[in-house]
């Protein structure tokens with residue numbers, strides 16, 4: 001349970017970190033909170049030659065409003081999601097998801113940028129990027145670019161972040177007063193990765209859901225939007241019939257993989273149960 | 287000498303403040319904070335269990351927040367303030383928690399206890415009157431193989447009540 005030997009570089013700017021990565025011949029890893037990377041190193045699932053510590057890069061910190069967007073620095077810790085007043089006001093879905101992410105001491109270290117860059121399909125925050133229609137800012141050789149969450153998650157642990165690139169910030173459209181959120185997950189034990197989880201963001205008018213984005217996690221290789229279920233609910237008043245129709249539509253949205261622990265049919269069933277609960281809550285809020 | 291990192295374990299010098307004392311030591315970059323505390327500094331109150339973030343035996347305070355000593359490398363802590371169970375015991379900051387754990391048999395072998403105390407200490411500094419559910423939630427990352435948790439939750443709840451009672455006494459005039 002000890003990592004293979006590596007050398008350590010404490011980076012003080014994004015360019016410094018990227019240059020160190022390039023010098024290593026891309027045999028390097030960035031370490032943010034380390035709450036996923038350090039176990040992977042200890043288990044020797046990964047064995048980079050160089051560890052580049054990005055915790056001291058000032059520009060990756062902080063939460064602030066930027067026009068219509070809330071800009072959340074990549075180094076924002078999970079625990080800050082629970083306490084930051086701007087997150088509570090303008091990104092309440094992240095606030096709602098945060099208590100479900102790991103345990104308190106892990107939330108003290110783990111970062112939003114690390115969670116999104118890792119893209120664990122069982123993680124809460126990557127899926128919430130989809131529900132929020134967030135954009136991920138990435139620093140690469142040709143400068144900064146922004147990638148929509150819909151285009152960001154490519155396959156298992158594979159994202160739009162290329163080798164040596166750094167996630168610098170997450171941009172979330174600011175929450176508006178005609179919007180509603182819901183989040184929940186089913187897990188065997190609080191703090192464990194969910195068997196299935198879901199978050200949603202609806203834009204409402206006169207008791208109708210105008211548009212809705214529904215994102216699931218722990219249902220396959222990538223966090224997944226339930227587009228058919230979204231279509232059933234959009235433009236409608238949520239009632240019992242709509243909920244049943246949306247639950248039925250999940251067949252077309254989710255294809256949980258084979259797994260010894262949770263067979264696909266069971267996971268799909270749990271996803272339907274969860275969707276029903278969340279839409280019922282949404283109907284009361286709309 | 288080879289420059290290959292695989293062969294040559296380089297040593298780096300780190301300085302931090304541990305339990306209020308400035309210390310410097312030589313570590314290999316791959317040495318975790320818990321290993322450094324236990325081996326180099328001989329502070330063996332912090333325990334190493336799973337070494338992968340699952341059991342909570344290795345919790346210490348880093349700049350005032352509970353973190354896993356097995357989930358960071360000692361080099362990363364360069365310049366930081368670290369408080370271990372030894373420091374918190376000597377300062378008396380958790381004396382009431384320790385006494386209550388003792389009184390209620392909230393420890394048997396004691397392997398999990400330092401982590402439990404550090405977590406409980408942080409919980410009570412955030413929430414003055416946590417519900418039992420909140421206490422259980424806060425301890426969700428700490429394994430105990432002996433007590434069955436009930437006595438631990440009882441002890442933390444009792445300390446929360448005692449502290450709240452004391453605070454309201456001090457707060458009310460006369």
Ligand SMILES: Cc1cc2nc3c(=O)[nH]c(=O)nc-3n(C[C@H](O)[C@H](O)[C@H](O)COP(=O)(O)OP(=O)(O)OC[C@H]3O[C@@H](n4cnc5c(N)ncnc54)[C@H](O)[C@@H]3O)c2cc1C
Pocket residue numbers: 029030031032033034035036037038039054074100101102103106109110111112113114115117118120122123124125161165166167168191192193194338339340
């Ligand atoms: C016991 C335990 C339980 C957990 N339970 C949960 C849970 O229920 N839900 C959950 O979501 N997570 C859980 N986690 C994981 C935790 O949330 C991690 O903090 C998170 O997944 C990764 O964030 P990090 O900052 O720690 O990243 P790190 O571990 O530092 O890095 C993860 C990966 O992302 C890369 N990376 C990090 N930051 C950047 C960046 N800015 N740009 C580019 N690449 C980057 C690293 O190189 C590495 O490959 C758990 C962890 C543990 C140990």
Ligand code: FES
Pocket residue numbers: 333334335336337338339340341342343344345354355356357
């Ligand atoms: S030793 Fe760190 S969590 Fe188990």
Ligand code: FES
Pocket residue numbers: 392393394395396397398399429430431432433
């Ligand atoms: S007292 Fe033995 S593990 Fe908790």
